[in-house]
Amino acid sequence: MPNKTQAKAAIDTAATTVKADIDSILPVGITTITNGQISFAPLTWSISMDAGGSAATADSWATTITTNLTAASRTYALRRSGRRGDDTIKNIIIVTATATYFITNAG
Numbered sequence: 598m599p600n601k602t603q604a605k606a607a608i609d610t611a612a613t614t615v616k617a618d619i620d621s622i623l624p625v626g627i628t629t630i631t632n633g634q635i636s637f638a639p640l641t642w643s644i645s646m647d648a649g650g651s652a653a654t655a656d657s658w659a660t661t662i663t664t665n666l667t668a669a670s671r672t673y674a675l676r677r678s679g680r681r682g683d684d685t686i687k688n689i690i691i692v693t694a695t696a697t698y699f700i701t702n703a704g
Contacts, residue, residue, distance in 0.1 A: 599638070604637075607637045607638055607640075608637050610637070610640070611635050611636075611637035611640050611642070612635070614640060614695075615635055615642050618642075618696060619644070621665060621669065622662055622665045622666060622669070622696075622698075623644070623646075623658075623661075623662065623665075623698075624657070624658050624661040624662065627646055627658065629646055629647040629648070629649060630644060630645065630646050631645045631646065631647050631701070632644070632645040633645065639695075640695055641695050641696070641697075642695065642696050642697075643696065643697040643698070643699065644696075644697075644698055644699070645699040645701065646658065646698070646699065646700050646701070647701050647702075648700055648701065648702040649702075650702060651702065652702055654702075655689055655700050655701075655702040656689075658689075658700050659675065659689045659691065659700055662691055662698055663675060663691060666691070666693060671693050671694070672693065672694070673691050673692060673693045674691070674692045675689065675690070675691050675692075676689070676690045676691075676692075677689050678690075687701070687702050688700065688701055688702065689702070
């Protein structure tokens with residue numbers, strides 16, 4: 598069990614890592630981040646974004662995120678889900694070893 602000083606150091610490291618990922622992985626101009634979570638032992642984090650009902654926006658964000666993950670030499674899994682009988686993608690989830698990106702196309 599870490600002591601108080603170790604816990605604070607782990608939180609600082611986690612925050613620095615997540616901020617760097619947000620700067621380098623997420624597309625520029627996202628203004629609809631709806632939620633997020635950080636766990637610091639071990640470091641995992643997630644972020645939720647709302648594409649505002651635009652499938653084109655959701656696809657664009659997913660493409661940018663996966664391109665940036667590839668450029669950073671990170672492996673990922675991408676899942677798309679929609680309504681039964683509807684071709685419209687409602688959710689895109691991109692999962693890496695430490696991060697999960699949720700793109701909701703709730704419109």
